[in-house]
Amino acid sequence: xxxxxxxxxRYGGRFEALAHLDFxxxxxxxxxxxxxxxxxxxSLLRLIMRxxxxxxxxxxxxxxDIAQLHASQVPFYRRQIGVVFQDHQLLFDRSVFxxxxxxxxxxxxxxxxxxxxxxxxLDKVGLLHREKALPVELxxxxxxxxxxxxxxxxxxxxxxxxxxxxxxxPQLSADIMALFEDFNRIxxxxxxxxxxxALIARLRHRILRLREGRLVADEGAV
Amino acid sequence: xxxxxTPRRPRGAAPKTPKTKSKATPSRQEPPKRRGANSQQAxxxxxxxxxxxxxxAMSWDSFYRLVRHxxxxxxxxxxxxxxxxxxxxxxxxxxxxxxxxxxxxxxxTLTVYLxxxxxxxxxxxxxxxxxxxxxxxxxxxxxxxxxxAEFQRSLGLDDALAGLDDNPLPASIVVRPQDVEPAAMxxxxxxxxxxxxxxxxxxxxxxxERLRHLAALGRRVALALGVLFGLGVLLVVGNTIxxxxxxxxxxxxxxxxxxxxxxxxxxxxxxxxAWYGLGGGFLALGLLGLGNHWLSLPVAALAASYGASxxxxxxxxxxxxxxxxCSTLLGWLGAxxxxxxHLTSIRPx
Numbered sequence: 001x002x003x004x005x006x007x008x009x010r011y012g013g014r015f016e017a018l019a020h021l022d023f024x025x026x027x028x029x030x031x032x033x034x035x036x037x038x039x040x041x042x043s044l045l046r047l048i049m050r051x052x053x054x055x056x057x058x059x060x061x062x063x064x065d066i067a068q069l070h071a072s073q074v075p076f077y078r079r080q081i082g083v084v085f086q087d088h089q090l091l092f093d094r095s096v097f098x099x100x101x102x103x104x105x106x107x108x109x110x111x112x113x114x115x116x117x118x119x120x121x122l123d124k125v126g127l128l129h130r131e132k133a134l135p136v137e138l139x140x141x142x143x144x145x146x147x148x149x150x151x152x153x154x155x156x157x158x159x160x161x162x163x164x165x166x167x168x169x170p171q172l173s174a175d176i177m178a179l180f181e182d183f184n185r186i187x188x189x190x191x192x193x194x195x196x197x198a199l200i201a202r203l204r205h206r207i208l209r210l211r212e213g214r215l216v217a218d219e220g221a222v
Numbered sequence: 223x224x225x226x227x228t229p230r231r232p233r234g235a236a237p238k239t240p241k242t243k244s245k246a247t248p249s250r251q252e253p254p255k256r257r258g259a260n261s262q263q264a265x266x267x268x269x270x271x272x273x274x275x276x277x278x279a280m281s282w283d284s285f286y287r288l289v290r291h292x293x294x295x296x297x298x299x300x301x302x303x304x305x306x307x308x309x310x311x312x313x314x315x316x317x318x319x320x321x322x323x324x325x326x327x328x329x330x331t332l333t334v335y336l337x338x339x340x341x342x343x344x345x346x347x348x349x350x351x352x353x354x355x356x357x358x359x360x361x362x363x364x365x366x367x368x369x370x371a372e373f374q375r376s377l378g379l380d381d382a383l384a385g386l387d388d389n390p391l392p393a394s395i396v397v398r399p400q401d402v403e404p405a406a407m408x409x410x411x412x413x414x415x416x417x418x419x420x421x422x423x424x425x426x427x428x429x430x431e432r433l434r435h436l437a438a439l440g441r442r443v444a445l446a447l448g449v450l451f452g453l454g455v456l457l458v459v460g461n462t463i464x465x466x467x468x469x470x471x472x473x474x475x476x477x478x479x480x481x482x483x484x485x486x487x488x489x490x491x492x493x494x495x496a497w498y499g500l501g502g503g504f505l506a507l508g509l510l511g512l513g514n515h516w517l518s519l520p521v522a523a524l525a526a527s528y529g530a531s532x533x534x535x536x537x538x539x540x541x542x543x544x545x546x547x548c549s550t551l552l553g554w555l556g557a558x559x560x561x562x563x564h565l566t567s568i569r570p571x
Contacts, residue, residue, distance in 0.1 A: 049479075051569070072483070079481035089476045106482045108272025150480070 001027040001158060001189045002048060007057035009043055009213075017043040018213040021057070025191060027157075030184040032200045033193040035210035041193035044210070045162050048191070049083060050074055061158070079107060082151030082188075084161035088143045090135040096122070096146050097131040103154045121153040122146075125179060141172040148176070152183055159183055161192040165199065173199055276489065284493035287466075288501070295498070301458045302502025306549055307509045309448040310537070314510070316440050318535035330402040332411055333424045334395040340419045345393045348419050352395055357410045359398040366393045392421060404431065452552055455502065459495050459556030466494060467564045474568055484565055491561045492554055499553020503546040510537055 007021040018040045025031050033041050046052050047059050053067045060066070062080075069077055090099050100121055104114040122128045125145040135143055144164060151159060161180065165173035173196060181203070184190045194200055200207060209217035288295045334352060336345055342365065353361050364372070369391040399410050411423040467474065474487050514534050521534055537545065 051479075075478070075481045075483040075486075077481075078479070083479065085479075089479060091473050091476060093473075102477060103480045105276075106477060106480065106486055108269060108276060110268070110272070111275075 001025050001029070001062060002191070003058075003060040004044075004047075005058045005060065007047065007054045007059055009040075009047065009052065010055045016213055018047075018054075021215055023208060023215060023218060025189060027189055028184070028187050030181065030190040030205045031192070032203075032205055032207045033191060033210065034195055034197060034200060034207055037195065039210040040213040041195075041210060042162055043213075045083075045160050045191070045193055048158075048160060049081060050077060075106075079103065079154060080156055080158065082154060082156035082159040084144070084147050084151045084159070084164045086163035086166045088135070088147040090143060090146060090150075092135050094134075095131065096127060096133050096135065096138070099135065099146055100149045100153050103150060107154070117153055117155075118149075121149040124152070124182075125149045141168050141176070144168065144172075144176060145179070148179060152188075157187075157189060159188050159190045161190070161194075163194055164192060165194060165196055170199070177203055276486070280490040281493045284490045285497055287490075287494065288497050295501075298458060298462050298498055299501035299505050302455050302498060302549065302553070303505030303509055305451040305454040305458065306502060306506035306545065307513070309444060309451050310506060310510060310545055311513065312440075312444045312447060314535045314537060314541075316437065316444055317541075330399070330407070332397045332399060332407060332414070334397055334414050334420055335422045335424070336393045336395070337419055337421045338392050340393065342393070344419055345395075348417060349395050351417055352397060352414060355410070355413065357400050357406065357413075359400050361398070362396045364394045364396060366391050369394060452548075455499070455549065455552040456556040456559065459498050459553045460560040462498065463491050463495055463557040463560040464564055467491060467561055467568075471568060474565075478568070484562075487565065488558070488561045492557050495553040495555075495557020495560075496550050497553070499550040499556075500546060502553065503549030506545060506549065507537065507542055 002025040004021040004023050007018060008016065009018040010016050021044070033044060035041055043052070047054055048061060048066075050059075050066045050069065058065045058067065061077075066077060091102070094102075097118055101114050101118045104117060109117070119128060119131070122131055125148050127142060127145055127149065130138065130142065135146065138146065148161075148164070151161075159180070164180070165176050168176065177192075177199060180190050180192060192200075205220065207217070207219045208215060209219070334348075336348060340348070345363065345365070349361055349363050352358060366389050370389050373391065397410075397414070399407055401407070401410075407425050411425050414420060415423045477487060514536060518534050
């Protein structure tokens, strides 16, 4: 699903955020990406989302070198990836329902179908009863679950998450991770950046460990 | 405010829930790759419908955004209206000048002077020959005596002319041509000059020509002003839309993160621009009407003092439609320029 081939990323010519990255993530895998803050986790995810292009090497997703995508194709590529952000990236002037329906709106899915899928996604994250609420009325954990619902409403084959449990207490964090495992179980490839080592050690999935932009360990690969 | 949240509790409250859920579940069991491919291959017609739906949604959405902040948006529209009024007023003035021009054309004539030796019976025949010409609308005979009488009346030289032994003026025929274009009139003149018994044909076109040149000049000035003020409208709308884009920057970043195309992001702003333009156009129409009303009384009084009746030109249906579509188009274009320029600076974080 994802293959990094000798990938390096520099910012502003000098600062090397990522270097010599070589790894593959198979379809249907669930992978944790860990390391101290500044180790390059977010940069790596940004490369996969094609928010940035690598300075060196190739990033292959579903068999395509995504650096080759024309700017006009990038939106369509992003629609195939669900992304959960640490800061949720919700729109605060829209209800939970409309936040989750945004990806479907963008794709021009029919309203009835949209409503059906949004409710299914909200039901999955246990927030169906809050569909009319505004994000500010929700707790941090609930906001994160809305973010997850938005990421999966499109039924993406690849789900990325950047510190999805960043500000949550251990119990909520475990719940969120359990959700990701559910999605993984139905075939979604999941990649989660997290520095919550205790939590991810318990979950027994593959762990990619980054330090100063380099891959220093690849544990538990299948 | 609302009761806090264990996910299960209020489920029973929503009657829709069970149905939605049972429908949703089977589709979730499909393999994930397929789903992506299916949604990609949405049929053309359904994509077209989706496109139309988004257009409808965004046109209303941008309209509501306008209505929600009436004062600020009204000021923007007023600025657009003011920029539109001046060229529109000038255009109207030209339009009325063109009307005037047409009236002048009606009085554009040729004068056929007959040879002094021609007697009234011959003159009659010549007039018939002139009337027979295709290019002639109608004719009026002025006999030598009538000509003398008119001459005396207009100059007040009764005594001086009374001293003359015989009438030095020839009989003449005033001809109204079908076509008042200078070239056509010249051609008609040379045709008539060739008739037997005709001494000379006079075409006095200089002042008609002058008026034409003046009208052409006016048209160019109006065009230049129109372009300048059109640019003004672009700037007004562009600046307003630039601020709107800035204030919705976060939203734009988010939708771009989840795969919105530039066209999708641009759409609501283009509609805002078009609404601004349309609103400005209507205000401009209102201002023109107001100006017309304001000026009509003194203009009528002035015209009456010249013994004429003249009313200020009004924008007709066609003119109003043109004004409104131009302003809408300008608003749309201003928004397009502003958003397109601005989007390149917005990169999702």
